[in-house]
Amino acid sequence: MAISLDIRDEATRAQLAAVQAGRIDDRSSLIGLTRARLGEALRDAGVPDRQIRMRVQQLWHWLYVRGVDDFAAMSNVSKDLKATLAERFTIAGPEIVEEQISADGTRKWLLRFPPRGAGKPVEIETVYIPEEGRGTLCVSSQVGCTLTCTFCHTGTQTLVRNLTAGEIVAQVMLARQRLGDFPDADTPAGAIVPSEGRKVSNIVMMGMGEPLYNYEHVRDAMQVFTDGDGLSLSKRRVTLSTSGVVPKIGPIGEETGAMLAISLHAVTDELRDVLVPINKKYPIADLLAACRAYPGLSNARRITFEYVMLKGVNDSLADAKELVRLLKGIPAKINLIPFNKWPGSDYECSDWEQIEKFADFINANGYASPIRTPRGQDILAACGQLKSESERMKKTERLAYEAMMIVGHGE
Incomplete structure (x- = not known):
């Protein structure tokens, strides 16, 4: 017997509420960046060149070996850097x-x-x-x-x-x-x-x-x-x-x-x-x-x-x-x-x-x-x-979402 866990309604409501409140997350994701591009992202965030290689390795380990989805869990990364990363980037999953x-x-x-x-x-x-x-x-x-x-x-x-x-x-x-x-x-x-x-x-x-x-x-x-x-x-x-x-x-x-x-x-x-x-x-x-x-x-x-x-x-x-x-x-x-x-x-x-x-x-x-x-x-x-x-979303759901998008972007 197949088991199904459907959270569509809850997720849709949460998404619509976030859009209505203007909380569109425009941070870029660090997931999926190659090592070179991850280094570039850290450099753009103000990480000194001399630290780039070390920081890339730290983040790589936390993301792909440990599987963390929150910068706060990165125990060997400084508090200031974690705050900078959290402000500019996301590592959240879908x-x-x-x-x-x-x-x-x-x-x-x-x-x-x-x-x-x-x-x-x-x-x-x-x-x-x-x-x-x-x-x-x-x-x-x-x-x-x-x-x-x-x-x-x-x-x-x-x-x-x-x-x-x-x-x-x-x-x-x-x-x-x-x-x-x-x-x-x-x-x-x-x-x-x-x-x-x-x-x-x-x-x-x-x-x-x-x-x-x-x-x-x-x-x-x-x-x-x-x-x-x-x-x-x-x-x-x-x-x-x-x-x-x-x-x-x-x-x-x-x-x-x-x-x-x-x-x-x-x-x-x-x-x-x-x-x-x-x-x-x-x-x-x-x-x-x-x-x-x-x-x-x-x-x-x-x-x-x-x-x-x-x-x-x-x-x-x-x-x-x-x-x-x-x-x-x-x-x-x-x-x-x-x-x-x-x-x-x-x-x-x-x-x-x-x-x-x-x-x-x-x-x-x-x-x-x-x-x-x-x-x-x-x-x-x-x-x-x-x-x-x-x-297959209901037409009413789609229209509501599109209306919320307009509100969220102030158009």
Whole structure:
């Protein structure tokens, strides 16, 4: 039985009250800044050059090893500096509008980030999937999406905006806080916190949005994920999934060293143009050429090809044969994803027997072809089901909020 904790009404009322009172927080966030940019922010705040390196290291430790969200908790930072930081910056995380826990242990958070400038709050979804010996966090990179993949629920939500690096990193920090991955408050400040045994051991950039259409912020966030003195995730445990933004595939590999996943889903341009419309711009041949040139590609660093199984659409043995032919020479594994139904979709999941035949053929031809076990279907947390609730707010709520925004900005 799924569990749902809905705090939308309370959070909405609090947000509206804050706007009405003119309490828009215009402080910039330190979360998600690279070390260099964090140093620049401290310099702009008046920290002497000779202290920058030390202060960056202190803050990095408190943010990403200890997971604090209040400058006051930074016990080895001077009182005056903490006051300066609190006046100019914030390290607060997003609001949890709703937390749902699936019968299989999968968790989905609907998160609200505060307004940027004169904009509105935005909402995104983040999913945690516990598995034997690991825990995977599915992180969003955009509010909505531009790609309109016809089998994907997120694709029915228009793009609102890109997430900042801070908003991407904040999803990981919130998950670690909720799951108890950060040390207790009474752990000594200099203690070394082991990275093994944490619940969030893997990150996949497979949530809402196309990561490579938000390149700079995603790149910076991934560099924070893998910094050895912070969140300290192995580059082999961070995977970026793209629908095929070909010009950015090589650069993201060079700059982050992340594992690569490709949302393929079809073996002909004719079908992929329908399922994944970006294929009209970057067809299969160009996409696979970029995959063959991916930095660090080897049998130890294989590319994952994601293939959603759609009944009578892309699941024939002829499709399986063509898939093997297309991927020849690419170190790869092929994740077969049973289609997860969502409201309004016309597609159906392939029969299980057909999925197994498809997998058996691919396995027999030398490619690992696991069938992804659907997780979190009862809370719409499975692959292709994510969609923020921001679109579904009652019209009266939206109009009230917009009126409050005008009052708050004195317009």
